[in-house]
Amino acid sequence: MARYIVTGSYTAAAMKGMIAHPSDRAAATAALIAAAGGKMESYHLTTGDNDFTMTVQTDNLTNMLAAMMVAGASGAVTGLKTVQAFTTEEFLAAQKAASAVAGKYQAPV
Numbered sequence: 326m327a328r329y330i331v332t333g334s335y336t337a338a339a340m341k342g343m344i345a346h347p348s349d350r351a352a353a354t355a356a357l358i359a360a361a362g363g364k365m366e367s368y369h370l371t372t373g374d375n376d377f378t379m380t381v382q383t384d385n386l387t388n389m390l391a392a393m394m395v396a397g398a399s400g401a402v403t404g405l406k407t408v409q410a411f412t413t414e415e416f417l418a419a420q421k422a423a424s425a426v427a428g429k430y431q432a433p434v
Contacts, residue, residue, distance in 0.1 A: 326382040328366070329389060330393045332375040339401035354379060354396075361392035362387075380410065 335343070342393045343350070351368035358365045363383030372379050375418070396402050411419070 326363070326384050326388065328412070329381045329383065329386075329407050330374060330410050331381060331393065331405065332371075332378045333396075333402045333405040334374075334376040336401055336403050342401075350377070351379075357392050357396060358383075358389075361388040363392070365391055367433045375404070 332377060346384050351365075354368060355365040358379075358381055361383070363381050366380040366382060368377065368379040381389065393405050393407060397405055
């Protein structure tokens with residue numbers, strides 16, 4: 326399964342709602358990810374530029390993007406960013422693949 330790191334922030338309306346009615350946002354988010362066929366590995370509240378970060382695994386990027394669209398359209402989150410993450414084993418395999426094809430490329434001079 327591919328792994329993605331998603332970051333974002335809560336809107337003022339969402340924060341107002343969480344103050345009035347506290348809820349487990351990790352559980353709600355995990356349910357959304359599961360409905361899209363993925364699995365949430367971790368969910369953390371953060372300081373700085375983003376309010377949260379999560380790591381998600383999925384075999385279907387289209388469904389993952391659909392889940393992010395649902396979250397964004399809810400008006401509860403903003404600034405969603407999704408980047409693909411790689412294990413050290415996957416990166417080592419990429420290095421080996423690059424080594425195998427490096428001689429096939431000629432840089433412009």
